[in-house]
Amino acid sequence: MSTKRKAPRRGPGYSVEQLPSGRYRATVWNAVAKRKQPVAAADGSKTFDSYEAADAAARAAKTRTDSTYTDAGVPVARQRQRLAFAEYAAAWLAGPGRYTARGELATLGTMNTRTGIVNALIKQFGPRLVDEITKTEYQAADAGWADAGYARKTREARLTTFRAILKQAQDDHLRYDDPTKGVTVYAEREREPRLLTEQELLLLLCFLPVWFWPAALLAHDCGLRAAEVCGLRWFRLTLDGDDPSVLVKDVMEPDRTLRGYPKGKKTARVALTPRVVAALRVLRASRPDDRDDDFVFRNSRNLPLRPKEPNRLLATAFGRSGLTGQRPVFHDLRHSCGDNLARHNASAVVIMNVLRHGNLKTSQGYIGAVSTREQREWMLRVQSGAALAPVVPWWSPTGARTAVRSSTTSPYGRTVTTGRPCLPVAIRADIHVPNGRTSMTGTGGHQCPPKGPLKRP
Incomplete structure (x- = not known):
């Protein structure tokens, strides 16, 4: 028993x-x-x-x-497994979290970053069940991170990872909605970029290593990022010919692994200025043993630069130069490139192509407000160009009003439905109108005359 x-x-x-x-x-x-x-x-x-x-x-x-x-x-009569967020997030990190959006294995640096983000999310939502976390709860957590002084980039990375985890939870039928839908990370810019003048740039070059001069000029003149400069190889450069350029494609990861696509996952070719071409030619001549697939910028140990090393080199040069004010970072050279283009009246489309922005609105941020004096100058340019444009009349002033039938479309895109012709009046044209009306003097466009034939004086 x-x-x-x-x-x-x-x-x-x-x-x-x-x-x-x-x-x-x-x-x-x-x-x-x-x-x-x-x-x-x-x-x-x-x-x-x-x-x-x-x-x-x-x-x-x-x-x-x-x-x-x-x-x-x-x-609802069905079986649905309910898991704690800590358990499911750890399983996601060991499974789908090991791959990129393209289905490739993530690099060691990416995995280290994701591990830190997942640990922070587990610390915040660990005891909660996956299907119990709400949008309000996440917004409150994000507000707490903002008050604690976390950078916007860190909070955006946490939101992206949290969204990926819950997207996988939806695929696994652990929940049926996305609490991160419509959630956006808002934050003021932590620091304004230090825009360098031409004199300040030349002074910093005097205190930078000579082999690093082309890197600083690539960022200042052509808008390359630090990781793109570190991952640049010789065969991506076209220094000969009438159109020297660089193909921005390779990006250096923090662990010195090379990623085959830049930010935005779109490769682009950017023009090179004459002084950048000259500096790169001098650097190539000083390294006759370099192969085409070698990295352009290497440190004293002949290793490719890490993305943070340009910042350290620039900080050392800034301290030795005696310049005052906010210490610039390497990315400020890229901001200086966009600002210089905008100050020389480059359009937002040109800035977008040089800096390779994914959104035109980002490029428009470099273009400030236009003064009324400049607005008037552009308006006068338009009017002076319109005064020289020929006007092709399509209506004879001596014809009867029956010359134009109803529902006739004019060459100017206007549809006439009343049977009355519409007269395109040229600049400074003076046509006499009978029946006691004054003459019509226009600056272009259409004027509809009264009924009856018109006669020239």
């Missing part, structure tokens, strides 16, 4: 029983497998020291594997 003593059930779908050894075992009902499922303890065993520990574990397991749910007040 069995000596097992079954404890009273504390809830539907789970039970706790005492074994002959004095320990306790908890089980939950799995509606999918249609059988009882044992609950594991924290140490991995299937028994517990006390009844309270077994009952708490059974309740938690029952909550995670419930057989009946109520969504929006409507009972």
Whole structure:
């Protein structure tokens, strides 16, 4: 005869029983497998020291594997697994989180970054179930991160990772909505860029290594980013011919692995200025043993630069130069490129192509407000050009008004439906109108005469 003593059930779908050894075992009902499922303890065993520990574990397991749910007040008879966010986020990091959007294995640097982000999210939402996290809850967490002084880039990375985790949860049928829909990270710019003048740039070059001069000029004149400069190889450069340029494609990761696509995942060819071409030719002549697939910029140990090394070199040069004010970072050279283009009346489209922005609105940020004096100058240019444009009359002033039928489309795109012709009046044209009306003197466009034929004086 069995000596097992079954404890009273504390809830539907789970039970706790005492074994002959004095320990306790908890089980939950799995509606999918249609059988009882044992609950594991924290140490991995299937028994517990006390009844309270077994009952708490059974309740938690029952909550995670419930057989009946109520969504929006409507009972849904189906099995849906419920997992804690900490457990599911760790599983995502070991599974789908190991791959990029293109289906490739993520680099070591990317995985280290994602691990830190997932740990921060687990710290915030770990005890919560995946299907219980709401949009308001995440916005409150993001506001707390902003108050704690986290950078906007860090908060955007957390939002992107959190969105990817919940997207996978939707695919696994753990939840049916996306709480991050419509969530945006708002933050003021932490620091204004230090825009360098031409004199300041030349002074900094005097304190930079000679082999690094082309890198600084590539950022200042052509708008390349630090990681793009570090990943540049010789065969991406076209220094000969009438159109020297660089193909921006390779990007250096923090662990010195090369990524084959830049920010925005679109390669582009950017023109080179004459002084950039001259500096690159001098650097290539000083390295006659370089092959075409060698990196252009290497440190004293003949290793390619990491993305943070240009900032350190520029900071050292700034400290030695004696310049005052805010210390520039390497990305400020790129901002200086966009600002110089805007100050020399380059259009937003040109700035967008040089800096390779994905959105025209970003490029328009370099173009400030236009003064009324400049507006008037452009208006006068338009009017002076219109005064020289020929006007082709399509209506004879001596013809009767029946010369134009109803619903006739003019060469100027206007549809006449009244049977009355519309006269294109040239600049400074003076046509006499009968019936006591004054003459019509226009500056272009259409004038509809009164009924009856018109006569020239």
